[in-house]
Amino acid sequence: MMAERKRISILGVTGSIGRNTVSVMESLGVERFETVAVTGNGNIAGLAGAARALGAQVAVTADPSRLADLRAALAGSGIEAAAGGDALTEAASRPADWVMSAIVGAAGLAPTLAAARTGATIALANKECLVAAGSVFLAEIARSGARLLPVDSEHNAIFQCIAAERDCPIERLILTASGGPFRNHTRAQMAAVTVAEAVAHPNWSMGARISIDSASMFNKALEMIEASHLFEVTPDQIEVIVHPQSIIHSMVGFRDGSILAHLGPPDMRVAIGHALTWPERAALPVDRLDFARLGRLDFQEPDEERFPSLALARRAMADGGVAGCVLNGAHEVALDAFIAGQIGFLDMAGLVAQTMDRLDDLPVAHDLEDVFAADAAARRVGRELVGRFAA
């Protein structure tokens, strides 16, 4: 008799993490899983394709104007089609054992919380849930008894490093960063980079936004805040080291001087597969590391003059309260403005810093409404500030 199938939902199935999740499920055998919900946004063909490949119960596009297109794309499949924010949340709250949270940005917050409230295991790629809603999100997780498995490669690496060290206090977390395409640029060169240059990541193939965030190290800034919520450490225990080869995905230091590191190919299927099959490990068709060919691993101190995002993360962690939410909301506005050609690459950090200055007295968030209010305030102030930086 066939073993009980794991019920899976994938929020953001059409994105880079979502497609990699489908790919891992296919390499393990889709018949091992019962797919409940898959969600996407504008890419209807991709959404319908994933829904068909996995035999999902329901496919949801966040864009209500695309419902007819989705229905047409799913015609004859027997798969339910739905659209809009409420449908997204409803689909996310359908009973499942494991939910991949891979919507990009703060848009992932409400559906991920809805999934968490069911008690499902949450495989968390969407770092914004922790950066923007940290304690509120974790309180919901604790209340529902849901398990949180980090998929962001650095946090997944740390999770793996501490798996056998449950009772040993952590001395330091060392997040590795590739340094992105502008690792060796001067500040003047960085001021003039284009969107196309910022999207081209040297090691990882990822969504456009996170690729630009790697180039500005805003991704690492978000990950520092993410780590401060996920693991029992204070902000001063979180370090960042530039490691251009992206082979070490992060490290944990203990009080006896030992450092445990997680190494692997720069391929998100490793972290996704780990979260999908945890606490077991399944065979994955990813590259194997060949150390003789690698020859060396390099490290360098991140330059906070050229990458001011890191200092902003330290400031948000020190400020506490909704500072992470303000940083995140302002950063999303700044990123959109950079992509739209309205502000320069280095202006993104300036815009976030000024938004944080203007909103340093917001009250602590007690629930999701408070989080959304802080997020909205950050976006409003951020948008007002775009004009000041306009080239």
Ligand code: NAD
């Ligand atoms: P992506 O841009 O490739 O995909 C984003 C997904 O979100 C798509 O399915 C899209 O349809 C959906 N989406 C976009 N806007 C939406 C909205 N308003 N409402 C509902 N759905 C919406 O992004 P990605 O690179 O796959 O990243 C997803 C998340 O995972 C991000 O939070 C990112 O920081 C995190 N992450 C990604 C990687 C990576 O390698 N790509 C690594 C670590 C963490």
Ligand code: MG
């Ligand atoms: Mg990461």
